[in-house]
Amino acid sequence: MEPIKEWPGSASRWDRARHSLGGGVSTGLRATMPPHPIYFDHGAGSRLWDVDGHEYVDFVLGWGPVLLGHSNPAVLDAVAAQLHRGQTYGSGHDGEFEVAERVCKIVPGIERVLWSNTGTEAVQVALRLARAATGRSRFIKFEGHYHGWSDPMLLAYRPAEDGRLDTLGSRGQLGRSLEDVHTLPWGDIDTVRQVLGDPSTDIAAVFTEPALCNSGVIPPPPKFLDDLRDACDEFGVLLIFDEVITGFRIAYGGAIERYGVKPDLAIFAKAIANGFPLAAIGGRADLIDQTVHGVVHAGTYNGNPIVLAAAAATLDELGQADTYSRLDSLGVRLAHGLGKTFIKHGINAAINQLGPVVQCAPDIVELTTFPEFLRSNWSLYDTIVLELLRRGVFALPGGRWYLSAAHTDVDIDRAIAAMNDALGSEAVEQARSKLSEVQP
Numbered sequence: 001m002e003p004i005k006e007w008p009g010s011a012s013r014w015d016r017a018r019h020s021l022g023g024g025v026s027t028g029l030r031a032t033m034p035p036h037p038i039y040f041d042h043g044a045g046s047r048l049w050d051v052d053g054h055e056y057v058d059f060v061l062g063w064g065p066v067l068l069g070h071s072n073p074a075v076l077d078a079v080a081a082q083l084h085r086g087q088t089y090g091s092g093h094d095g096e097f098e099v100a101e102r103v104c105k106i107v108p109g110i111e112r113v114l115w116s117n118t119g120t121e122a123v124q125v126a127l128r129l130a131r132a133a134t135g136r137s138r139f140i141k142f143e144g145h146y147h148g149w150s151d152p153m154l155l156a157y158r159p160a161e162d163g164r165l166d167t168l169g170s171r172g173q174l175g176r177s178l179e180d181v182h183t184l185p186w187g188d189i190d191t192v193r194q195v196l197g198d199p200s201t202d203i204a205a206v207f208t209e210p211a212l213c214n215s216g217v218i219p220p221p222p223k224f225l226d227d228l229r230d231a232c233d234e235f236g237v238l239l240i241f242d243e244v245i246t247g248f249r250i251a252y253g254g255a256i257e258r259y260g261v262k263p264d265l266a267i268f269a270k271a272i273a274n275g276f277p278l279a280a281i282g283g284r285a286d287l288i289d290q291t292v293h294g295v296v297h298a299g300t301y302n303g304n305p306i307v308l309a310a311a312a313a314t315l316d317e318l319g320q321a322d323t324y325s326r327l328d329s330l331g332v333r334l335a336h337g338l339g340k341t342f343i344k345h346g347i348n349a350a351i352n353q354l355g356p357v358v359q360c361a362p363d364i365v366e367l368t369t370f371p372e373f374l375r376s377n378w379s380l381y382d383t384i385v386l387e388l389l390r391r392g393v394f395a396l397p398g399g400r401w402y403l404s405a406a407h408t409d410v411d412i413d414r415a416i417a418a419m420n421d422a423l424g425s426e427a428v429e430q431a432r433s434k435l436s437e438v439q440p
């Protein structure tokens with residue numbers, strides 16, 4: 001296949017969109033996707049088609065939600081059936097508790113569920129529940145972990161230009177946000193214990209991605225989650241797992257099932273409804289039941305019947321016998337193939353894999369920490385992502401690859417062949433030789 005040279009339909013839409021839509025995109029990160037956002041016409045299974053008629057194997061999956069693949073027939077049928085019965089009632093319906101019961105059955109230790117619309121919102125609810133339960137206000141967050149874009153949480157995710165992590169993540173963010181958070185390196189239980197052991201730190205909760213997916217697909221260091229559990233119990237602090245990426249993805253019961261550690265609260269989103277906007281806060285009944293004792297949890301669209309119909313069908317499909325073993329073997333095949341391809345081209349790359357999530361990080365040999373992730377060569381990777389796009393593979397900047405139950409070995413092999421071609425391309429050669437000029 002001849003590499004795609006241009007995307008005239010997408011380019012003209014990108015020009016037009018910026019005159020009416022702030023930044024031309026619906027969420028800021030999309031503007032960073034090279035060469036500019038691609039405008040899609042439709043998707044089915046593992047494939048997407050853009051407005052210029054190009055077909056891609058999709059490893060973006062809407063930045064994670066579409067774990068069953070695009071337009072999964074069972075999800076579409078469930079949503080279609082609900083569509084004709086009303087869109088939102090502003091009162092009770094069977095879906096809201098039936099799916100909550102399912103989540104409690106699937107995820108160990110989840111006794112109650114609250115519905116919300118996005119991960120960012122659900123994290124806010126969890127923080128409020130933790131503050132209400134403990135009467136304390138501050139929380140621990142780990143470097144490189146992402147918990148949404150809200151004022152309290154958008155901190156210590158990526159370094160500022162001067163390399164500092166203890167700065168605000170956005171202009172306009174409340175400066176006092178920095179005072180409420182204690183950011184620590186992930187994986188070092190001694191620093192966590194030191195902070196928790198000092199009562200003046202006033203810590204209500206420890207938030208963690210149980211496996212660090214936003215900065216490198218890094219599994220928790222051995223025993224770290226158990227040690228966190230013990231330390232939180234000892235000091236009366238809540239442990240909160242942000243399972244927005246890992247939930248229902250790295251096992252049916254997410255990281256809680258996979259690592260066997262039960263947090264007090266957990267946040268789910270993305271994969272739970274295969275692309276429909278649903279998030280959940282789950283956890284101990286006594287914590288969640290604070291919503292009947294003065295803790296406000298609100299939202300016009302919370303638990304609306306359409307997204308819950310999508311969630312019910314998604315959980316049914318994911319619950320089939322071989323789903324997770326198949327997702328894992330697709331992940332292994334992709335990780336293995338990418339690794340071999342980089343070696344063939346004489347480029348170092350760390351490749352990590354956790355079920356259907358794969359991380360590729362060029363120019364480093366090992367990826368077990370956030371600082372290692374930052375040392376990878378992300379400008380080279382941007383060139384690679386563009387060359388993959390030219391070859392019919394839609395992949396995220398930042399090196400994370402998402403696989404769905406709709407992907408096949410053929411899709412993976414096509415991605416690996418595209419990577420082989422991309423690494424041999426003139427653009428990648430040039431990007432590498434420019435780098436060796438500046439790096440003595």
Ligand code: PMP
Binds near residue numbers: 123147242244269
């Ligand atoms: N937590 C984690 C771990 C995430 O990856 C994300 C989004 N990528 C969020 C929270 C925020 O979720 P949302 O984008 O739905 O607000």
